[in-house]
Amino acid sequence: MTMDGAVVVPGTTQGAQWVDDVLLAGPAGDICFRLPEPVDRAMLRRLVRDRQSELAESGFRAGGAAALRLPPSMAFVTHLLAVWRSGGQAILLDHRLTDYEVRRAIERLVPQVVVSPGRPVSQGLRTFVEVETDVASYSGHPAGTTHAVVQLSSGSTGPSKVIGRSAEDLVEEVLRYTQIDGVPQRGERIVLLPSMVHVLGLVGGLMYGLHAGVELVPPARLTGDAIIQAIASGRNPATVLGVPFHIGLLASVQEPPELPQFQRMTTGGELVPAAVSQSFEAKYGVPLGTMYGMTEVGVIGTDLYGEHRPAIRPAPGIEVRAVGGELHIRRPESPYLGLVDPARWSDGWLRTRDAGVVDPETGLVSIKGRLDSQVSVGGMKVDLTEVEYTLGTLRGVEAAVVVFDGSITAYLQLKERRDVARLETELAQLLAPYKRPRTVRILDQLPRTTTGKLVRDVTILRTAAP
Structure with a gap:
């Protein structure tokens, strides 16, 4: 054990001194969070030490696993x-998973302790909450693997996968962020919108922010007005970090005020249609940056200035290749817990299931959407991503999901009332007949995963459709 309780355990998580060296180092008075009251490094270190004592009293030991089922909160960060x-x-x-989903995950992963809210949390639209925690002993077993973090994939196109990442892997990604042109710098702010349970909010927000000395500012509520208030709450430059869903929140503000401190918005997750990015940039006068990544490896590539849209440039140290129209990422070991699936990882390469190409001259990567979005209609190849993109350009269409359900079916979420027949007439001017949806269904809200990604599971969409 090193000074102040940071444990070094060879063969478990490769030692935990990295937390002090990479995440908690820096002047004691540096502000880490504004909630809106400030939390400086001295306070954060003290809270973390207190949590360590509580975990130890509940039977948690070095080399063990703790399951955290907490909403975004200081309790989550400190635990x-x-x-x-x-x-x-x-x-x-x-924390939005059902009790059944949580129970299955815990039974499979067998943590030593489970940390959950001590009483039901009424979060509503709040992005950060105050929560009392309950630390319950679950087993006496050590962790089944040496990974520092275990996450569940978002499951937008199928069941969730269990993914593990080592401490070295996480630190490597944090340092990778420091080499990306356009990321927030020391003394600046990140208005943090995505969940810290998932990779964008966890590494791109929480871990990078702590390492780089960037203030993390969750808005009071998940609304366009509250996001703007968070941007305007300080004079230092602010970057909004989110997913395409959050672009819609900002776009819903009719007349945003002047925000000289608003530097850019960076979005991860799905591809953003050109019409959406152009509208956002015209409204706010800042670039809409793109970040492409996966739970399995973290950030893969970026275009933070919107210069190469829809292409991205691989992040430093990331090797990308295209094989048969599919993007592969160099990764020495399989990120999946359990049996290695050669259809997803083999010979040091992770198959992304994303269609794309790599420009041999510039190295830029163009992502064409999910590989399973390419279908055959009457012997003609149709890219459902192209159909979605085109539908998104039509007036009044807020979001679109296109699936192949024996025929091409489109599910739309509208921001203004539109006649379906009129939409189909406009689409006929943009797409060849064999590419057009046979059926168009209008939903009040398209189903989304816990990370805000649009769900493309046919069964779920059928159930949600009127």
Whole structure:
């Protein structure tokens, strides 16, 4: 054990001194969070040490695993850092999962302790909440693997996968961010919108922000007006970090005020239609940056200035290739817990299931959407991503999901009342007949995953459709 309780356990999480060295280092008075009251590094370190003591009293030991089922909160942040600092593995469970989903995950991963809210949390639209925690002993077993974090994929196109990442892997990604042109710098702010349970909010927001000395500012509520208030709450430059869903929140503000401190918005997740990015940039006068990544490897590539849209440039140290129209990412080991699936990882390469090409001269990567979005209609190849993109350009269409259900079916969410026949007439001027949806269904809200990604599961869409 090193000074102040940071545990070094060879063969477990490769030692936990990295938490102090990479995430908690820096002047004691540096502000880490504004909630809106400030939380400086001295306070954060003290809270983390307190959490370590509580975990130890509940039977948590170095080399063990702790399942965290907490909403976005200081309780989540401090328990996560305490688990790592104690030499343990953190299993991150989205607080929005059902009790059945949580129970299945816990039974499979067998943590030593489970940390959950002590009483029901009424979060509403709040992005950060105050929560009392309950730390319950679950088993006496050590962690099943040496990974520092275990996450569940978002499952937008199928069942969730269990993914593990080592401490070295996480630190490598944090340092990778520091080499990307356009990321927030020390003394600046990140208006943090995505969940810290998932990779964009976890590494791109929380871990990078702590390492780089960037203030993390969750808005009071998940609304366009509250996001603007968070941007305007300080004079130092602010970057909004989110997913395409959050662009819609900002776009819903009719007449946003002048925001000289608003530097850019960076979005991860799905591809953003050109019409949406152009509208956003015209409204706010800042670039809409793109970040492409996966839970399995973190950030893969970026275009933070919107210069190469829809292409991205691979992040430093990331090797990307296209094989048969599919993007592969170099990764020495399989990120999946359990049996290695050669259809997803083999010979040091991770298959992304994303269609794309790599320009041999510039190295830019163009992502064409999900590989399973390419279907055959009457012997003609149709890229459903192209159909979605085109539908998104039509007036009044807020979001679109196109699936192949024996025929091409489109599910639309509208921001203004439109006649379906009129939409189909406009689409006929843009797409060849064999590419057009046979059926168009209008939903009040398209189903989304816990990370805000549009769900493309046919069964779920059928159930949601009127």
